[in-house]
Amino acid sequence: MAEAGIPLPAVVVTAEDVSAGKPDPEGYLRAAELLGRDPSRVVIFEDADAGLRAATASGAQVVVVGDYEGEATLGLPRIPNYRGATVTRHPAGGYRLTFPR
Template identity: 45%
Template sequence: MPANAPTATTSVLTARALLLDMDGTLVNSDAVVERCWRRWAIEHGLDPEEALKVVHGRQGYLTMAVLLPDRPMEQNLADNRVMLAQETADLDGVVPITGAPAFMAAIAALPHALVTSADEALATARLTASGLPIPSTRVTAEHVSASKPDPEGFLKAAAELGVDPADCLALEDSDAGITAAFAAGMRVLGVGPRAAALSPTAHTEDLTDVTVTSLPDGTIRIHVGG
């Protein structure tokens, strides 16, 4: 092995429930996100590359507030409704994260929930386009008063599953999402390249190296790595 080759790591985590982000974690929607947000940034005289640094993980209105801090929130909310409609209609390039179909099949009978900044329509469209099941327990944009990085969504999902936040493992890819999960008192499995530099509890490039086992006492064992 070359001296500068990355070292493979293995992690074993346990939990009683899995809380799953969608975009970047289960679904690769980067192509759509970049198309829509580049267009919006240019329309508002912003540098698209700078805008793309802050869009992941948050609800759109909060991203707009970060990028245009002096603009009335009513305008951000109105633009967000338009953005959601555009993203829901544009499914070109939306595909599952590598390993996501097998992972979702493996956890089908285990306590899990979707916790996403997308609204119900967008989440349904992207999961369906990716051929992934839609979790019966889900916290979408309509269900929270505050977007990630606020922990509200994760705390609400844990409560709906009846599991203590400390016993939940969140799967996330973004700064906002990982911050939200840690603020909720959860451990985090970071998924993908964005998560690698954000100090999650454990990290995986995709879901192919994640093995889930249900133990007799109801504990979920998550093995990450080769």
């Protein structure tokens, strides 16, 4: 990421940090733990079957990004991309995610 000029986020979970990869939810559960958040209070954006299954199994709120269609997408909200998305602090605590329609 540094080589591409992308700043590292506060938490990074890589394949070396987990014993099982997607579709196992271990990576997402580890990330939630490192962030000090209950997985049910996390939103995960995914675009592929294995990632969607891992995210759903973690207990997080899951949003499909893009046009992938499959069993793992059933009943999940979807956005085409991140263009126009905003994140703001909610007065009652937490954050509000807004996506253009």
